[in-house]
Amino acid sequence: MSDPWMERLSDYLEDDMPAAERLALEAHLETCRDCSVVVSDLRRVMNRARQMDERQPHRDLWPGIAKRIGATSAGAQPIRRRWSFSSPQLAAAAVLLMTFSGSTVWLMRSAGSLPADGPIAATAPPPATVTAVNVRRNAAENYAAAVEDLERVLSAGRGQLDTTTVRVIEQNLAVIDQAIAQAQRALLADPANLYLNTHLAETMRRKLDLLRQAATLVPVS
Amino acid sequence: MTQFGFGAVTLEHENTGRPDSDTVDATLAASGDASAFERLYRHHVPRIYSLVRRMVNDDDADEITQDVFVRAWQKLGTFRGEAAFGTWLHRLAVNVILARRETLGTRRKRFLEGDAVLEFLPARKAGPELAMDFESAMERLPDGAREIFVLHDVEGYRHEEIAEMLGLATGTSKSQLHRARLALRRHLER
Ligand SMILES: [Zn+2]
Numbered sequence: 269m270s271d272p273w274m275e276r277l278s279d280y281l282e283d284d285m286p287a288a289e290r291l292a293l294e295a296h297l298e299t300c301r302d303c304s305v306v307v308s309d310l311r312r313v314m315n316r317a318r319q320m321d322e323r324q325p326h327r328d329l330w331p332g333i334a335k336r337i338g339a340t341s342a343g344a345q346p347i348r349r350r351w352s353f354s355s356p357q358l359a360a361a362a363v364l365l366m367t368f369s370g371s372t373v374w375l376m377r378s379a380g381s382l383p384a385d386g387p388i389a390a391t392a393p394p395p396a397t398v399t400a401v402n403v404r405r406n407a408a409e410n411y412a413a414a415v416e417d418l419e420r421v422l423s424a425g426r427g428q429l430d431t432t433t434v435r436v437i438e439q440n441l442a443v444i445d446q447a448i449a450q451a452q453r454a455l456l457a458d459p460a461n462l463y464l465n466t467h468l469a470e471t472m473r474r475k476l477d478l479l480r481q482a483a484t485l486v487p488v489s
Numbered sequence: 490m491t492q493f494g495f496g497a498v499t500l501e502h503e504n505t506g507r508p509d510s511d512t513v514d515a516t517l518a519a520s521g522d523a524s525a526f527e528r529l530y531r532h533h534v535p536r537i538y539s540l541v542r543r544m545v546n547d548d549d550a551d552e553i554t555q556d557v558f559v560r561a562w563q564k565l566g567t568f569r570g571e572a573a574f575g576t577w578l579h580r581l582a583v584n585v586i587l588a589r590r591e592t593l594g595t596r597r598k599r600f601l602e603g604d605a606v607l608e609f610l611p612a613r614k615a616g617p618e619l620a621m622d623f624e625s626a627m628e629r630l631p632d633g634a635r636e637i638f639v640l641h642d643v644e645g646y647r648h649e650e651i652a653e654m655l656g657l658a659t660g661t662s663k664s665q666l667h668r669a670r671l672a673l674r675r676h677l678e679r
Contacts, residue, residue: 278667309674316623316677317642322535323542325551330530332555337562339523462520463513463570 273303281310411472418479425486437482444475511574519565526565530558533575537582543627543639544586553589557582583640587654590632626676630669637662638669 273296279285280293297304426434451468458464511532517525537557542550561578568577627635636655640646641662648666652659 275664275667278663278670284663306671306674309677310670312677313670313673314642316673317638320539320543320624320643322539324535325538325554327551329534329538329551329555329558330527333530333558333562334523334527336555336559337523337526339526461513463516466516 271300271302273300274306277303277307277310281307281314411476414476415479418476418483421483421486422479425483428487429485433485437478440478441475444471444478447471448475509573512570515565515568515570515574518562519568526558526562529561529574529578533578534558536575537578540579540582540639540644541586543643544583544636545590549589553586556589557585560585579644583646583654621676623673623676623678626673627669630672634665634669634672637665638673641666642670 273293276285276289276293280290285293297307422437429437448468448471451464451471455461455464455468511529514525514529518529534554538550538554541554541557545553557578561581564581568574621629627638630638633655637651640651640654641648646654648659648662651657651662655662
């Protein structure tokens with residue numbers, strides 16, 4: 269193979285070649301039959317490679333995997349029961365929020381940044397013995413109550429904040445409320461979707477955080 | 490004044506507006522749900538097994554495929570949903586395969602110089618009983634050239650990525666690929 273262009277044909281096909289060289293090669297291809305045959309073959313090789321069939325293993329490999337990850341074999345119970353949420357989604361997300369925070373202590377317990385004599389009382393964590401349904405309702409009620417209280421603090425203190433601060437808070441709240449609404453809409457179509465539930469819980473937590481931050485700006489009257 | 494550190498909060502995911510079912514299953518699997526992980530396995534095993542078979546080319550394919558999924562289970566916590574789950578899994582599979590082949594006993598010489606790659610494959614004979622199909626020819630390429638061909642032309646990785654994965658110069662990846670293609674053109678189904 270003494271034709272030096274032969275070495276460059278893959279580069280040419282991958283468009284990995286300076287423009288001037290490319291023009292020279294294209295001129296060469298007009299006259300060199302060997303190179304043009306190889307270019308055409310290489311194109312076919314590249315196309316063939318993209319059309320490779322996928323193959324299934326000859327035997328089911330899942331039982332071996334299940335064993336190694338400590339799961340029971342195919343078709344049996346999963347390691348952990350899948351989440352099953354009932355409406356309202358707000359409640360479900362609130363439960364997730366608690367679960368994901370790795371603690372049963374409700375968020376408002378850490379509302380220490382609020383004015384000490386503020387209107388919000390720390391809410392005790394639900395007793396470990398309450399049923400899941402009750403936890404859900406309590407969590408959702410706690411969340412709603414916390415948001416409502418913080419909104420009241422903000423509303424009352426609004427006149428004492430400068431207009432830029434108020435605008436920033438309101439813009440952020442609007443973004444978060446939009447995201448919450450978006451997540452809730454998506455959850456209507458797919459209520460058990462853990463990603464969406466997690467996302468909703470996270471967004472709700474952001475809202476609470478924002479309101480808490482904002483409330484600290486209101487001077488204690 | 491106080492800055493509020495809230496970035497844009499959005500659910501959009503790859504233009505679908507919805508997280509795909511892989512992402513959801515990956516999230517569930519990361520929390521310990523083996524049946525979600527089994528769904529991921531069923532969905533992705535053909536692609537992963539095919540990759541393993543083409544890269545490793547011997548009786549270890551079943552075991553290495555299982556290694557890939559066991560490793561994926563262990564690493565699910567690092568899947569952030571930024572890329573598609575399939576892309577994440579594929580990259581993890583390549584890493585498992587590359588790590589594993591180092592321990593796979595005797596290997597043929599990995600990189601053959603120059604036209605030796607061409608001579609490695611017997612020429613396609615006229616008689617159909619001697620003809621080797623494209624895929625068999627690919628499996629008989631020298632290991633290094635085959636890995637590069639599979640990663641680049643079959644799986645779509647770029648030379649820069651391949652060079653990094655295999656610890657090669659980019660130029661080596663390019664020239665080995667060219668050799669592999671030249672060898673395989675003799676085995677195109679006419
Ligand atoms: Zn030529």
